[in-house]
Amino acid sequence: MNDAPDLARDQPWHRLIAARPALAWHAMDGLCLDDVPLAGIAARHATPTWVYSAATLRSRMAALQGEFAAQGLTPAIRYAIKANDHLAILSLLRAGGAGADVTSAGEFARAAAAGIDPAAMVYSGVGKRAEEIIQAIEAGIGQINVESAEELAMIAALARARDRTAPVALRINPDVAAGGHDKISTGRATDKFGIAYQDTAALYRHAATLAGLRPVGFSTHIGSQIFEIASYEAAYTRILALIDELNAAGTPVTMFDLGGGFGIPYDDGIGFPLPAYAAMVRRILAGRDLGIVIEPGRWLVAPAGILLARVTLTKATEADDFVILDAGMNDLLRPALYDAVHGIVPVGAVEASGWPRACEVVGPVCESSDRFGRYDLPPLAPGALVAVLDAGAYGAAMSSTYNGRPLAAQVLIDRGQPHVIRMRQSIEQLWRDEIIPPA
Numbered sequence: 001m002n003d004a005p006d007l008a009r010d011q012p013w014h015r016l017i018a019a020r021p022a023l024a025w026h027a028m029d030g031l032c033l034d035d036v037p038l039a040g041i042a043a044r045h046a047t048p049t050w051v052y053s054a055a056t057l058r059s060r061m062a063a064l065q066g067e068f069a070a071q072g073l074t075p076a077i078r079y080a081i082k083a084n085d086h087l088a089i090l091s092l093l094r095a096g097g098a099g100a101d102v103t104s105a106g107e108f109a110r111a112a113a114a115g116i117d118p119a120a121m122v123y124s125g126v127g128k129r130a131e132e133i134i135q136a137i138e139a140g141i142g143q144i145n146v147e148s149a150e151e152l153a154m155i156a157a158l159a160r161a162r163d164r165t166a167p168v169a170l171r172i173n174p175d176v177a178a179g180g181h182d183k184i185s186t187g188r189a190t191d192k193f194g195i196a197y198q199d200t201a202a203l204y205r206h207a208a209t210l211a212g213l214r215p216v217g218f219s220t221h222i223g224s225q226i227f228e229i230a231s232y233e234a235a236y237t238r239i240l241a242l243i244d245e246l247n248a249a250g251t252p253v254t255m256f257d258l259g260g261g262f263g264i265p266y267d268d269g270i271g272f273p274l275p276a277y278a279a280m281v282r283r284i285l286a287g288r289d290l291g292i293v294i295e296p297g298r299w300l301v302a303p304a305g306i307l308l309a310r311v312t313l314t315k316a317t318e319a320d321d322f323v324i325l326d327a328g329m330n331d332l333l334r335p336a337l338y339d340a341v342h343g344i345v346p347v348g349a350v351e352a353s354g355w356p357r358a359c360e361v362v363g364p365v366c367e368s369s370d371r372f373g374r375y376d377l378p379p380l381a382p383g384a385l386v387a388v389l390d391a392g393a394y395g396a397a398m399s400s401t402y403n404g405r406p407l408a409a410q411v412l413i414d415r416g417q418p419h420v421i422r423m424r425q426s427i428e429q430l431w432r433d434e435i436i437p438p439a
């Protein structure tokens with residue numbers, strides 16, 4: 001049910017609500033997530049608080065599988081847990097059939113704690129430490145994505161010394177530009193990621209001769225918040241040419257990890273063309289016997305979460321009208337880091353007259369970059385609640401305690417019930433520094 005009051009129907013924030021199945025406006029309760037009033041969550045758990053929809057997580061996981069199945073494809077889904085590594089969220093996605101893409105001992109431990117079998121994990125990252133590689137090999141990791149010749153030699157030596165064989169894929173840097181922002185493009189020759197395209201075939205042949213390694217194939221990940229199928233196709237086509245060349249020359253390649261990066265609309269625009277992407281993958285893979293892996297992060301979890309915040313103060317200057325929230329860049333870093341714009345919608349009843357008005361929505365942190373952006377919003381008095389949308393990915397996972405601000409609480413709505421999945425950090429927990437005198 002997405003019934004906003006009539007007066008609100010044409011307002012920009014109403015279009016944002018209408019485009020999100022988990023959100024609905026109820027006349028009595030204001031904005032609800034999966035029919036649970038957000039005002040009630042704020043009253044019980046204070047603000048800022050992350051609120052997630054379990055139904056959205058389940059339905060996105062099923063939709064992802066469904067779009068590939070429609071093309072006769074069953075990729076192994078390795079959810080990039082950097083997007084949101086809360087155990088409750090990992091468990092939900094695991095139950096839907098996801099494995100994990102992990103990048104550190106911490107992520108490995110979280111995925112394992114959520115019941116994900118190491119055999120269903122991919123280990124990514126440009127700077128894996130020796131102890132992280134050893135742990136992964138000893139646990140029986142499914143695939144280590146290798147990012148350099150130096151790392152390949154290191155993994156081979158570590159595996160040999162333990163009489164183990166490490167399953168490795170070479171991450172190719174295909175030199176293709178993609179992604180929603182310069183800072184989240186990863187597949188250009190100038191980016192730190194992956195092995196230069198022209199070096200990978202020789203390195204793969206070399207890996208096949210090294211004791212301690214079992215080369216399984218290639219991986220790539222060209223960036224994040226991507227919408228253009230053509231960028232993926234350009235990268236994949238280049239890599240498939242290498243795979244064909246190696247197979248023809250008798251070095252078998254059996255797996256292709258296509259990476260992640262599928263974009264989501266942060267406004268009320270059109271989403272990632274998943275059916276067209278899956279059709280493209282089917283078309284370019286035709287005639288080959290290759291297992292495929294995908295590593296989506298944002299697409300699975302971003303639309304499942306909001307950041308609930310309260311207006312602390314409003315402030316009118318000669319230059320502008322500021323709305324100051326109790327959430328800031330320490331909670332949601334994306335606007336400050338990438339100039340990202342998340343939709344912001346009011347949670348409670350709004351005055352019908354004199355709105356919307358353009359205003360600067362900012363946080364309380366002592367940085368000028370602590371701003372959510374410029375929004376057309378109804379007049380919001382101190383105490384009014386707002387929801388910052390699509391905050392399920394790279395939200396809580398990237399938050400910090402900068403400016404002495406405790407980490408926010410997290411609540412998961414599952415089958416109509418709000419579950420607190422992380423308590424708000426207390427001020428005491430924040431200040432547990434240890435000062436150890438020199439020995």
Ligand SMILES: Cc1ncc(COP(=O)(O)O)c(C=O)c1O
Nearest residue numbers: 080124224260261295296297298
């Ligand atoms: C290696 C790797 N795989 C997958 C992802 C997930 O990306 P996204 O959340 O854009 O799907 C990332 C992050 O960009 C990544 O670095």
Ligand SMILES: N[C@@H](CCCC[NH3+])C(=O)O
Nearest residue numbers: 082184224225334393394
């Ligand atoms: N953290 C980024 C994307 C980079 C993902 C990691 N390679 C974001 O919030 O959009």
